[in-house]
Amino acid sequence: DAKTTQPNSMESNEEEPVHLPCNHSTISGTDYIHWYRQLPSQGPEYVIHGLTSNVNNRMASLAIAEDRKSSTLILHRATLRDAAVYYCILRDGSWGKLQFGAGTQVVVTP
Amino acid sequence: NAGVTQTPKFQVLKTGQSMTLQCAQDMNHEYMSWYRQDPGMGLRLIHYSVGAGITDQGEVPNGYNVSRSTTEDFPLRLLSAAPSQTSVYFCASSYRGSGGYTFGSGTRLTVV
Numbered sequence: 001d002a003k004t005t006q007p008n009s010m011e012s013n014e015e016e017p018v019h020l021p022c023n024h025s026t027i028s029g030t031d032y033i034h035w036y037r038q039l040p041s042q043g044p045e046y047v048i049h050g051l052t053s054n055v056n057n058r059m060a061s062l063a064i065a066e067d068r069k070s071s072t073l074i075l076h077r078a079t080l081r082d083a084a085v086y087y088c089i090l091r092d093g094s095w096g097k098l099q100f101g102a103g104t105q106v107v108v109t110p
Numbered sequence: 111n112a113g114v115t116q117t118p119k120f121q122v123l124k125t126g127q128s129m130t131l132q133c134a135q136d137m138n139h140e141y142m143s144w145y146r147q148d149p150g151m152g153l154r155l156i157h158y159s160v161g162a163g164i165t166d167q168g169e170v171p172n173g174y175n176v177s178r179s180t181t182e183d184f185p186l187r188l189l190s191a192a193p194s195q196t197s198v199y200f201c202a203s204s205y206r207g208s209g210g211y212t213f214g215s216g217t218r219l220t221v222v
Contacts, residue, residue: 032208043200044153046210087152093208096141096160099169100153 009105018075022088031090116214133201142184
C-alpha cells in the first residue's frame with residue numbers, strides 16, 4: 001500500500017490559515033487522497049478527498065500537485081476547535097482500505 | 111440517521127475472557143472496517159469487509175475474528191483477551207468506491 005509522509009506537528013494562530021503538507025511519492029493512478037481529523041477522545045472525522053483536481057468543501061480545501069506526489073490541506077481560518085490530529089491517507093478506489101500513519105498534530109493558539 | 115453505532119462504550123475484561131464488540135451502521139454502506147488505537151498512536155487496521163460474507167485481514171488481525179452476515183453489522187470477537195489488546199477500538203463504514211468513511215465513537219477496552 002502507498003504511504004504518506006506528514007510533519008509531526010504544526011502550530012497556527014487563531015483566525016489564520018493553516019497549510020498542512022503531505023507527500024505521497026509512490027501514489028498510484030487509482031489512489032484517492034483522503035484527509036481525516038481526530039479531535040481529542042473522539043473517532044476520526046472525514047474532512048475531504050480528491051483525485052487530481054483541487055477540491056473545496058465547507059471544512060477545508062485540498063490542493064493537489066500536478067504530478068500528484070504531494071498535496072496540501074488548507075484550513076482557511078483556524079479556530080480553537082480545529083486543534084486535532086490530521087491524517088493524510090491514500091485510498092485505493094477499488095478496495096477502499098484506509099491505512100493511517102502518525103498524522104500531524106495541529107495546535108491553534110488564541 | 112444514527113450513522114455508525116458501537117457498543118459497549120467501555121469494557122473491562124480479565125485475561126483469557128472472550129467478548130464481542132458490536133458495530134452497526136444504517137447507511138447501507140458496503141465497506142466496513144475495524145481499527146485499534148493505542149495511546150498516543152495512529153489507527154491500525156484489524157479486519158475489513160467489502161460486503162456481506164466477505165472479510166479480510168488488515169495489519170494486526172491476530173487474536174481477533176470477524177464475520178459479516180448482514181450489510182448492517184460487523185462484530186469483532188476477541189477470542190482470549192490479553193493485556194496487549196487494551197486499546198480503543200473504532201469501527202468505520204463507507205460506500206463502495208472513493209468516498210469518505212464514517213467512524214463510530216469507539217469502544218475503550220481494558221484487559222487486566
